[in-house]
Amino acid sequence: MYFCNVFALIDCNSFYASCERVFRPDLRNKPVVVLSNNDGCVIARSNEAKVLGIPMGAVAYQYKQLFVKHNVHVFSCNFALYGDMSNRVMNILSHYSPDVEIYSIDEAFLQFKGFENYDLNAYALEMSRKVNKWTGIPVCVGVAPTKALSKIANRIAKKFPERTKGVYVMDTEEKRIKALKWIKIEDVWGIGRKISDKLKLKKIYNAYQFTQLPPEWVKSEFSIVGLRLQRELKGIPTLELDEVKTKKAIATTRSFKNNLTNINDIKERISTYAALGAEKLRGQSTCANVILVFIQTNRHRQDQKQHYQKIIVKLPYPTNSSITISKYAKLGLQRIYKKGYAYKKGGVIMMGLVPENERQLNMFCDENPKHLNLMKTIDHLNNKLGHRNIRLASQAMGRTWKMRQEKLSPRYTTEINDIIQVK
């Protein structure tokens, strides 16, 4: 190994689809897709589904016939299941290095410091086998001297499964250069649509060409972010492993099942999102100082009158009480709602987050201390009962708000009534 400090990127293959398959072994080698909230778009595809030409983000109803024709197994998203499976995978990974950054629900960076005498290829292979054996989730591993290069190494592992067995270690200059020349510029981590379009105008088509550009030019065009990426691709470690950090904003936004015109219906939705957001705040022991409330019409229906409006509401004191946040969210909504529009989407975003134990209460405007205990009780009961049975009065109890989730799989791992039964 010519580097003494390396990064590994572990990425679960077709994560949501793989989670569904863990409990449905009959679906192995069969096309599986998972849909977004309200069963709107395709958000995950198994390899077999990719081969059928189903693109990421495909609008579900437009592919209905293809699903039937090729016997594609379609699932509504089941985040309770995916979150739990993710925890299991991350837990196993943490045994392979003390330095772990959970990058997303299905990805983690590991840093190997002082592993000079290790055969990293064998080590990563063992790690991927263990994850697969213990959770049923297949993963790929890319190992390289920087985070950006480990992303590329991971891509190689995924692209050539027979040759790599799902693990690729970029441990020589030759391998680095070969990989950079192989990867298209638009596939590099950190290069999106806008930047790749700009680079292609400059006749930059792969990552290697990008590394050859003058750093001053890269910085002036793409700011410090572009410059960092260029250094990373050259093999100079620039991005560090991020520590576990509390979130800076918590968003709860959803499309409505139907268009809503009546303010009372929208109020109920916004109140529910506010309560959900407050629950997330309590989950990470933080309070919000400010909330942002927005509503918008269906932007895909240009034949209809369009309206988008948002409002920032300053809370009188930092809080995570569902009651208080819901109240101010509804006040905000009243300010932005306009009669005569068919609203399709709305949301509440918690901002200005501070740790629960550090909040400074306003001298004259203290929160009702009963809220704290009440919220604890609500969280406890909801955790115990599942299904979020305890709600605020302003949140509807009926079916009207329910998401469209026609193909929802059971919550095998988190719901006692859904545990798989062996007969």
Next chain:
DNA sequence: TCTGGGGTCCTAGGGCGA
């Protein structure tokens, strides 16, 4: 009839006090 949701970081530009 149906078109996701949840984040981060950076920069530019304005307000404001020293």
Next chain:
DNA sequence: TCTGTCGCCCTAGGACCC
């Protein structure tokens, strides 16, 4: 007292990620 300038803070918007 008025004006210019600098730095800090905040916000909006843009770009990216999964």
